[in-house]
Amino acid sequence: MDGWESFIGLARLILLAMVPYTLASQGTMLAGRAGVFNVAQEGIMLLGASVGFLAALRGGSLWVGMLAAAIAGGLLGLALAYFTSTLKMDQFVIGLALFFVGLGASSLAFKLLVGVTLVLPQIPTLPDLKVPLLGDLPVIGPILFNQNALVYLSALVSLGLYYYLYRTSWGLELRAVGENPKSADSLGINVTAQQYAATIMGSMLIGIAGAYLPMVYTGTFTQGIVQGRGWLSIALTFFGGWRPGLIFAGALFFALVEVGSLRVQIMGGVVPHQVLRMLPYLTTILVMIFAFRWVRVPAFLGQTYDREKRSLS
Amino acid sequence: MAERDRLVMRGIRKSFGPVAALDGVELRVRPGEIHGLLGGNGAGKTTLMNILFGLYRADAGEILVGGRPAHVRSPREAMALGIGMVHQQFLQVPTFTVVENIVLGTRLRNRPGLDLAGPLRKIEALAERFGLPFDPRARLGDLPMGVRQRVEIAKALYRGVELLILDEPTTMLTPQQVDALFASLKVMVQAGLSVIFITHKLREVLAVSDRITVLRSGRSVATAPRAEATEHSLVRAMVGEAVDVDRSLLFARGEHEAALAQSGQPVRLALEDLSAADPEGRPALEGWSMTVRQGEIVGIAGVAGNGQHALAEAVMAIRPRQGRVRLDGADLSALATQQLLARGLAYVPENRWEDGCLARASLAHNLILGAHRRPPFSAGRFLQWHVIHTLARALIAEFNIQARGPEAQAGDLSGGNLQRVMLARALSQEAKVLILHNPTQGLDIASIEFVYQQLLRHKRTGGATLLISENIDELFLLCNRIAVIYRGRMAGTLKRGQFDAYAAGRLMSGMPGQDAEAAA
Ligand SMILES: Nc1ncnc2c1ncn2[C@@H]1O[C@H](COP(=O)(O)OP(=O)(O)O)[C@@H](O)[C@H]1O
Ligand SMILES: [Mg+2]
16 A cells, blocks of 8 residues: 555656656647747746746736746746747847846846845645546546646647647648748748747746746745756757657656655665766667657758748758 | 730849849730740749749839739739749659649638538649649648649649749750650640740750740840741840851751761770668669760760769769769779869869858859868968969869959859859869769859860860769760669660660660660
């Protein structure tokens, strides 16, 4: 019985940890499918965490916080789209610049609204929602059907994105933009509009992924709250082959590594904790060595499209 | 007059930076005609059509469609006016299926799931009616170029075009496929469509057009009905004074010096059972054996992507290979590229920009590349820049390279000038064997003529030439013998005197040749 208890506990933790990876990577994937390679995840998540926390604190509701984080993320996405799609600037340079913007803005907002205190203000954590009937099943019930709303949401987002990309003509158009924008353009598809929409929506998801952290783990905002999850989500997106289904599966794996290394750390032992902290990154590198063999990235990822520019081919 | 025209373009101008690509062009197209748009490379044909299709914005000029002024600001607006375009470089998504490529951008109903059954029926009917066979469910990237082009045409027809633009549609087709294409075009104009057929090949424009407009350096120099156009008048209009038509090789008729037989000469280059793989490890060249004699030009014909690149790189030891390479009887199979260059093998790759030059390095640097470790360019470890610059200046003059001087960046040159650099480099290093891959692709007429004259010069001095080209006319013009490559194997050979476009076309599409013998 005790074995079951701890298994259920561990599985629940993994699902909790899966959420930010899923949302951030699906957001990255969405923009990437329009050819925009977002590398500002870490900054967007930090800003989402800060703004989400502050809005929840002031607004009195976690949902207000989520909304504010989505808007903050969306604004950074808008900036990314404007500089890369309209002004045709380099996506990596702008992405890295926006990372620093997010980094700075997140602590600035916190300083302005909370100030320097010894006792950090707290917000309540996201409550668990029990699905009727299913939630009462043994083992599966507590793991899958008695979780917070964002666990369900991240599964729904993954499913929705899959449906959108592969089962609708809008998805067909979006994928065409990321594969061959000139072809899409020549067929009357508005490349710029697609890139704006995908980048902004994607960044909103990444912002929510950031807000999730104070609302589930710490109850407050700290500078180090994101802990490289943003960078890892880029790796995860490649790992998932820029496909919603595989990204979802990959997020579970990344969450497993995160929870697993924490476990080992708590149990203590010979392995220094710095090594354990490196584990997710090391695993990522190992996995990527194999993943890169079969991964297909959108053909136009990271490039800027300019109608009158001659393409060397 | 004006009412009869489906399309009128008047006074069209367009500049790219300092380059005036179009300088007051006029074009009139009637309903139900195939209108040939003829011009050398760089004449501005593609630019003009991109303006009509809304991809480029004209600097000046007006466009009338069906008698009404049209402001085409995007392809969407062009398509709304009934204009469709098949681009020179296909604008397709290789990872999508054929149907997905065709319906992309059309307003589809989103039932639960993407409903492609209706479009599929419509596409099949269109393909049937216009004689464009393809499998709508295939993944586009898996299809050969000839089929991909039919898909491009179907894409335009699916949108209900009245005016179809085809930009150099024949470059990647075998002669048989060209005939099939022309037959489809005839069906289209009978159905009332207008077709603008762009080409730089005289024979094609004369074969299929009802009227012909000639473009030269951004100006429309003449429009004439097919009946009034002669090959000679078109050539004159196309090249102006830039080329001496009567002495040119490019427009030569009948036999000429290039074709002189070279049977008695000793074998210069011998390839024995050469095999190589592509970067993914799949076989790209299998069991290739052939010889090239002194003073001989031997052609390699084939549809692009059948192992031509592998063949060139295998000979030059750029990629790993099995088999033997002999020069004047000596076995060079174990030598690396650097040593092959020193022994007198020279290679002008197909992709001038990526494989052929250092785009950011100077002309002088590019001109000695490969010979830079040898005297007189290098003494010990040090480059002798004064020697190099002297040579560069001499080559720039001799090969008529339009550039500021030896310090100019290679990447700033036009395609024609860069190709002169490639040839200057190959020929100045006393090449015994010249291996050329599509040496005239994308060049203007004067540069093409220049390349041909250089080949002839090399031939006269006893040099052997392996000319890999996707342009069958070029091979017929220059070669003593032609080997056809299909899926990395020799599909057959043709001798001078038995050159026949259809025989070559059969071999190029993998059908057994009728009177062509096995490999020589
Ligand atoms: N997108 C572009 N940017 C800069 N220069 C261009 C571009 N497109 C065409 N040009 C230039 O315009 C001229 C006409 O080119 P193009 O219309 O492609 O000729 P054609 O199709 O007749 O071979 C050439 O000098 C070419 O270098
Ligand atoms: Mg062109």
